[in-house]
Amino acid sequence: MLKVSPRTNVIEYLLIVSGILIFGLQHSGISALRVKNRIVDRWGKEGYANLFNITSIVGIIIPFIAMNYWDWFYFINEPILIQPMLFASGVILIIIGVTVAMMASRVISVSTVADMRTDRQAELVTGGIYSRTRHPLYLATILLLLGLAALYPFDRVIVFSIALSVYVLIGAYLEEKKLVLHYGQKYLDYRKQAGFMLPHVRSSQG
Numbered sequence: 001m002l003k004v005s006p007r008t009n010v011i012e013y014l015l016i017v018s019g020i021l022i023f024g025l026q027h028s029g030i031s032a033l034r035v036k037n038r039i040v041d042r043w044g045k046e047g048y049a050n051l052f053n054i055t056s057i058v059g060i061i062i063p064f065i066a067m068n069y070w071d072w073f074y075f076i077n078e079p080i081l082i083q084p085m086l087f088a089s090g091v092i093l094i095i096i097g098v099t100v101a102m103m104a105s106r107v108i109s110v111s112t113v114a115d116m117r118t119d120r121q122a123e124l125v126t127g128g129i130y131s132r133t134r135h136p137l138y139l140a141t142i143l144l145l146l147g148l149a150a151l152y153p154f155d156r157v158i159v160f161s162i163a164l165s166v167y168v169l170i171g172a173y174l175e176e177k178k179l180v181l182h183y184g185q186k187y188l189d190y191r192k193q194a195g196f197m198l199p200h201v202r203s204s205q206g
Contacts, residue, residue, distance in 0.1 A: 012068065013159045019063030020163045026059040028171065033178070067160045069152070083153060090151030097143030103129040104136035124183050126190055132199035134179075134190070138172040139197040141165075172197065 029035060030052055039048045075082050107128035129136045142165050149161035176196070179187050194200065 009155065012066075012156060015066040016063055016156060016159050017163045019066035020160070020167055022062055023056075023059040023164075024167045024170070026055055028174065030055055063160060063164070067156050069154065069156050069160075072152075074152070086150045086153050090147045090149070093143050093147030093150060097140045097147060100129065100136050100143065101140035104140065124186055124190060126194070130194065132194055133197055134194045135172045135175065135197050138168050138175075141168050142197070 030039075036048060039051060043051070071077070075087065107130055108125050133139055145161040145165045145168070149158045183190075
């Protein structure tokens, strides 16, 4: 059996993290208001939306390839590798993540949250699931990534999921700062009502 040295593993992990860093720079860069406004001025909102989608897909492919994991059907090919508790947890997390994403998309479009602003209302959206959590799509993404790591409990997939989750948290924090600047006191009041990602715990007397 060919043994892989710890150094080789570290290099693989660094490649994955570097790929996600490149994706993060691309994603955050094109979402920056200054960059967005320039693109919209030149190609319109639809052009910006298309460019955002294309560059995001290309950007996420880089860390995905760097992960270098292709045995997505291991549970069929090698069922002996299945860890029942983790596998079940992964399925549940993915189902919850998809459900949260669908609930959020009923209130506000994915393109809007991605800062495309092709259909953003001037009014702050606080209805539906947004009445409980301010960033449900970021929450859904993290749930999906945690589900992925539980479903595929292998080192490279775990590194990919953790690194991308960290970027999602950073992205949510940066989005929060932009929303405070945009909506001011109205958003500060909204923060008292809805949790950052997890809903506030409400007392029975509240």
